[in-house]
Amino acid sequence: MIPVRIAPSILSADFAQLGAEIEAVDAAGADFIHIDVMDGHFVPNLTIGPVVVRALRPHSRKTFDCHLMIAPADPYIEAFADAGADIISVHPEAGPHVHRTLQLIRSLGKSPGIVLNPATPIEAIDYVLDLVDLVLIMSVNPGFGGQSFIDSQLRKIEAAAERISRSGRQIALEVDGGITPETARRAISAGANVLVAGTAVFNGGRGNYAANIAALRG
Secondary structure, three states: OOOOEEEEEEHHOHHHHHHHHHHHHOOOOOOEEEEEEEOOOEEEEOOOOHHHHHHHHHHHEEEEEEEOOOOHHHHHHHHHHHHHHOOEEEEEHHOOOOHHHHHHHOOOOOEEEEEEEEOOOOHOOOOOHHHHEEEEOOOOOOOOOOOOOOOHHHHHHHHHHHHHHOOOOOOOOEEEOOHHHHHHHHHHHHHOOEEEEOHHHHHOOHHHHHHHHHHHHO
16 A cells, blocks of 8 residues: 655745745655646646746755646646656646657656546546556646635545556555645545645644644544
């Protein structure tokens, strides 16, 4: 059984002190550093690009888990790989040939991930599961932090877990959106083994990060 890993989303960190914030959650027990990349087009928000990822890379040796909420994604894959991303996840809606996009990520020596929005059917992963190291189920509509968990996504997590089990491959099953200690337990019960959390990790300041991360592990 794959242990539960916690991926704090720096979207909820203090952007004036991002390097120090990443060091703090690293020391507090984070497994991944989740980096939300938004373009103001594919999702209604604008965050950071590869230059910032490169600047943050020296602050932690933990896995940089970059979720690209951008369209088109392909022109920027190499820049994020060069900047220090370890996992690069894309949405099937972000380009006409997601199969090719995932191959590109792998060719650059990075771990490819596929992301399903709440309304994206689970079948979207059926013909690319052999190409990915991570499946990310969005349990909120992407674009903003602090939203409430969408309960219907528990069925999708279960369906993804079943497909991953049948594949025989070690594929991480990540859930992002509205994660609290209570929804974390439900997501884990459905089969998730990586939890992205922003507010639930960064709430209360750096003195609380270790306890917040421990609470999500259950």
